[in-house]
Amino acid sequence: MDVELIAAVRRFNRTVTQRVGALDDGYMARGRPLAQARLLWEIGPDGAEVAALRTRLGLDSGYLSRLLRTLESDGLVTVGPADRAAGDGRVRTATLTAAGRAEWTELDTRSDEFAWSILAPLTASHRGRLVTAMAEVERLLMASMVVVGPCPPADPRARACVRAYARDIARRFDDGYDPALSRPVRDDDLVPPAGVFLLATLDSEPVGCGAVKLHPDAPAEIKRVWVSDTVRGLGLGRRILHELERYAAERGWTAVRLDTNRNLTEAIALYRSAGYREIPPFNDERYAHHWFEKTL
Amino acid sequence: MDVELIAAVRRFNRTVTQRVGALDDGYMARGRPLAQARLLWEIGPDGAEVAALRTRLGLDSGYLSRLLRTLESDGLVTVGPADRAAGDGRVRTATLTAAGRAEWTELDTRSDEFAWSILAPLTASHRGRLVTAMAEVERLLMASMVVVGPCPPADPRARACVRAYARDIARRFDDGYDPALSRPVRDDDLVPPAGVFLLATLDSEPVGCGAVKLHPDAPAEIKRVWVSDTVRGLGLGRRILHELERYAAERGWTAVRLDTNRNLTEAIALYRSAGYREIPPFNDERYAHHWFEKTL
């Protein structure tokens, strides 16, 4: 734990949450209790399902119900059955009335004004610097909120990642990518104790993955390391790779290896900088041009 | 109002205050009401005067009293007369007991842990980037919180600024600075309608100043533009200058002028870039090497 860095983060938290956060609430509230204002805001002009609101705002079911009743009796919101045909009959959707939409627009305007009240005192060039730095902080905070953990390869989110991975490489390989021509990976190989599939999530949305297969009497094999481009460039690939290596190392494997395509230049750079050395082919993967190994 | 910039600020506010702010509160509270935890934190290991706590936390006098009673009855705090000899007998100081200090240390540790929980998932280089960007955001937010407004030149904060200004230039001029040798400025000249003294404050602490004297039948004269080095490089000088020009322009003056020393290179650069042109000497100021004028 680096004391300097920690102190800097704490200073930042203090300044930003006290000044920006508190003031923002003030702008939001406009006479109404903050919880109501936030709820109204979160419902938004397109409406939202009650369950979604509950998780997004982290509210108790009963409390949320009561807040909705209040907004309803103020004529700002109507709550009715979800309009999606064949939907779950228990689910209900909250929608803004005309008055509610007007109120929402007012909140939107005030949020704009608040943002502008931060920018207005600055010169144009300082405004630019502030916004750039804010975007950087935001992206890196996002990266730090990513959670990496094991996940069954059959999980829909895992499947979604693998599909995204296949789409990505199909676009980048010289001759496209046909999974049928590639060496197959069975789900069972990526379930402990045979191996593991790691899923990276941001707010429980999948944003990356990676897998390792613990070959008996051979180096472990790393597969399917993929990072969504929404969080690319933030070190997530390295993190996943590191977790996979750790998984293998903790179970007694002393080396990991992998194959990759010559077009995946950032991946290759990542492997090299993570201590991988190029080795002769250890398999007949149709799409591979480079084979790497690392001693753990 | 630039829509792009505003949107960026709003995204930032949303992400950062929701995640960092809310989580931070959680770390702070540890079972205790947030207001109590914050108060305990603010008292700190060295104790604090009740009045200071009131302004720092922005609490109602009665409310703060009650919070202190609660902490007192929990054995965390003692409130006694201010220990400073010959102090104001009404003022009281809150001090942490041993238990209170332990609690404070616990909060401190948790704050460290929280900060580290943000940094930990990142690689070393991303940590560096995050901290750098955070510092930039913090500094620029600070700049945007600076309030510039008229202030009587006899106000202690104004005096403090002018003293700091004199110290600064004494250090930078080739032959030091003796106010007695410089052209005198009378307070009356910097009080409306003769002129104005502007004070820049951050959290009501003075961080800069500037003055303009509205000479009858002559260009207005700008004096004593100074910015504390805690907020230097953030465009505050330009802002003060601009406000002074506006003051003169609004009252019918069509030109402003000023004199300056050759060693104040940033100031000279500021004047030039703000549209000032060098003119022949218009006074016999002992310490001046350059004279500037700007048509409003």
Place this chain on the structure above:
DNA sequence: CCATATACCTGACTTTAGTCAGGCATGTGA
């Protein structure tokens, strides 16, 4: 069809936060 889970709801409740009026002791300017 039944047992069980889930989504949302209501009623009853507690805690926290915050406000307001007034009171006492101390300080300050005339």
Place this chain on the structure above:
DNA sequence: TCACATGCCTGACTAAAGTCAGGTATATGG
């Protein structure tokens, strides 16, 4: 010395936030 301001306090109050224990209607798996 007096009137008035100020710092801190207490009592009485309100509103907001949040919790908990059920209750009803709708799914879901066998």
